[in-house]
Amino acid sequence: MRYDCLIVDDEAVLAETTSEYLNLFDVKAAYVTSAEECLAFMREHEVSLLLLDINLEGASGFELCKELRRKTEIPILFISARSSDDDIVVALNIGGDDYIRKPYTLSVLLAKVRAVLKRYGGVKPSEGILRAGSLELDCNRCSLRVGGEEVRLKTLEFRLLAYLVRNRNRVLPKEELFREVWGDSITGDGTLNVHIRHLRTKIETDPDNPRYIKTVWGTGYLFEDGGA
Incomplete structure (x- = not known):
């Protein structure tokens, strides 16, 4: 059941x-x-x-x-x-x-x-494959590959990363991420910050000097494609 x-x-x-x-x-x-x-x-x-x-x-x-x-x-x-x-x-x-x-x-x-x-379940199947730099997100399977290697993400981590990639090169205010990823305005900064840190450890070569997910202090985050 x-x-x-x-x-x-x-x-x-x-x-x-x-x-x-x-x-x-x-x-x-x-x-x-x-x-x-x-x-x-x-x-x-x-x-x-x-x-x-x-x-x-x-x-x-x-x-x-x-x-x-x-x-x-x-x-x-x-x-x-x-x-x-x-x-x-x-x-x-x-x-x-x-x-x-x-x-x-x-x-x-x-x-x-x-x-x-x-x-829950993340993104619409019609979105297919999202690519950015060495990242490849399969939105049908909610799976991620980094440099060809599969990387395991939690459901909300995948949803957050997919939203960042879909809105690349645009500063995303925290309030927008709360609304579009978590579905409310109640989620706190701590929850978002921890998820961003987890994503950086999984997709960045140097999480302390991120290539993809950039912090825009006082506002939110920016996903930069980083080239091919």
Whole structure:
């Protein structure tokens, strides 16, 4: 059976309430309260999006995220009452796609979930192959080759890179990237910055002196083709 969203949170009442709310608005959701239950659920069902708490009984959300990233590239949105910048950076560095602080507003969470689901899968098949310098993006398969070698990207990383390439040689404000890639204006600078850093480590020869993705301080980013 296919589910749009699985909530993994040891606060059972909150998880149940969130699940019921999402289902009311035609987002098919379920919830579990532990990492073990999550893995069992995903063995039996197809899940498009994960809402993952950090504090879980047994294995933490961080540990679960690392394990899942060895098997799947579905979007993982962390939901946590922990607001430390260190926690946010860790969550994004280990494979999380965004970080939502508790307490969250159900209507805002619904909007974010819908936006990610709408954009899940990345780009339209009609866009075919995008090329820039030594990069080749296959939009049908959501795959990337750098200098002929395949490079693995998370779903949102691919979507971000594809948007940058499609809009090459134009300064892209952060607000536009939030809207067009994440589908909302709620995503923070930290999430975007971490994704840009991850992309640079995967496509740049020297990530500290990028050839493709340039920072435009105070505004956003610019993707320069870099020639053939």
